Amino acid sequence: MYKASEKRYETMEYFHCGHSGLMLPAISLGFWHNFGDTSSFENMKEMCFTAFDHGITHFDLANNYGPDAGSAEKNLGLILKDQLLSYRDELILSTKAGYDMWSGPYGNWGSRKYLLASLDQSLLRMNIDYVDIFYHHRMDPDTPLEETMGALEQAVRSGKALYAGLSNYDGPTLEKAVEILNQLHCPFVINQNRYSIFDRTIEQNGLKETSRKLGKGIIAFSPLAQGILTDRYLHGIPEDSRIKTDGRFLTEKGLNQIRALNELAAKRGQTLAEMSLAWILRDGVVTSVLIGASRPAQILDNLKAMQNCSFSPEELQLIDNLSKD
Numbered sequence: 080m081y082k083a084s085e086k087r088y089e090t091m092e093y094f095h096c097g098h099s100g101l102m103l104p105a106i107s108l109g110f111w112h113n114f115g116d117t118s119s120f121e122n123m124k125e126m127c128f129t130a131f132d133h134g135i136t137h138f139d140l141a142n143n144y145g146p147d148a149g150s151a152e153k154n155l156g157l158i159l160k161d162q163l164l165s166y167r168d169e170l171i172l173s174t175k176a177g178y179d180m181w182s183g184p185y186g187n188w189g190s191r192k193y194l195l196a197s198l199d200q201s202l203l204r205m206n207i208d209y210v211d212i213f214y215h216h217r218m219d220p221d222t223p224l225e226e227t228m229g230a231l232e233q234a235v236r237s238g239k240a241l242y243a244g245l246s247n248y249d250g251p252t253l254e255k256a257v258e259i260l261n262q263l264h265c266p267f268v269i270n271q272n273r274y275s276i277f278d279r280t281i282e283q284n285g286l287k288e289t290s291r292k293l294g295k296g297i298i299a300f301s302p303l304a305q306g307i308l309t310d311r312y313l314h315g316i317p318e319d320s321r322i323k324t325d326g327r328f329l330t331e332k333g334l335n336q337i338r339a340l341n342e343l344a345a346k347r348g349q350t351l352a353e354m355s356l357a358w359i360l361r362d363g364v365v366t367s368v369l370i371g372a373s374r375p376a377q378i379l380d381n382l383k384a385m386q387n388c389s390f391s392p393e394e395l396q397l398i399d400n401l402s403k404d
């Protein structure tokens with residue numbers, strides 16, 4: 080039977096989600112890849128234990144994570160039941176609905192019908208009574224924002240979620256959503272968006288600044304650009320890497336950028352992964368970086384990022400130059 084390390088809160092830092100009372104670890108663990116039914120259950124368990132033993136109290140899921148869709152939630156449910164349930168009050172579990180999940184018109188996007196049914200399904204798969212954060216996964220141009228926000232508020236009011244979150248929203252839509260959520264007295268605390276040295280969308284679409292201004296948290300997903308901002312691809316494409324399995328490719332220009340960023344990281348005494356995560360945490364606007372991992376050792380590597388999150392203006396400028404398309 081798993082027993083959590085007694086030192087689990089000694090090194091992790093925790094930050095408030097904006098002006099709310101909810102704190103998240105500087106590094107959180109995502110279940111998008113490597114937690115579906117095609118992955119090793121033993122490895123999943125070890126990743127959960129390694130994370131929690133080092134203060135990673137937040138596990139992020141979505142209805143569609145797998146493959147098959149739903150299996151990451153089901154597998155977490157099994158791990159919780161057998162090993163982690165006694166720590167439920169120390170864990171922040173999140174899930175989302177917004178992408179295609181089941182056939183027909185009610186299994187996708189942002190209707191009240193879809194969101195509330197999906198949350199019920201997620202709770203059943205994870206075998207828990209509530210999630211800590213329930214997100215709308217992406218903006219829906221064809222459903223009134225009032226309806227989607229009303230569904231989040233009902234999720235909270237029913238006790239099936241403690242807090243609400245929004246994912247992949249932009250600044251102007253976030254502002255409108257917050258107005259509605261405030262009227263509904265819904266505890267909306269966090270935005271989940273892609274953010275990395277290579278992806279500055281939230282700096283450009285107003286999300287980062289609007290979120291700061293409104294006192295909301297941000298959790299940054301794909302902070303390592305799915306593994307590209309690590310030493311994984313510096314000397315070729317490993318057989319067991321994500322790039323090998325998902326059919327993306329890396330250009331020569333991209334490789335040169337990574338090599339130059341890797342040199343800068345080495346000068347700072349960090350790995351490229353550590354520097355890339357530290358860069359996201361540099362200005363205190365992002366609450367948590369949401370990493371993925373394919374093995375426990377990667378989680379341990381990434382935890383070291385917290386040791387140095389300050390950058391000189393020259394380093395920041397160099398990173399900007401090296402990340403241009």
Ligand code: NDP
Binds near residue numbers: 301302
């Ligand atoms: P990352 O950018 O952190 O990529 C994770 C991958 O990077 C790992 O699977 C591994 O690749 C590689 N990696 C991680 N650490 C190291 C290391 N120290 N050294 C070498 N390689 C390393 O994040 P993800 O893209 O996985 O996203 C993280 C989470 O964000 C998801 O699990 C999910 O919870 C959330 N997310 C949310 C989305 C949304 O729309 N809201 C969309 C996408 C993600 P390999 O497998 O090749 O070993």
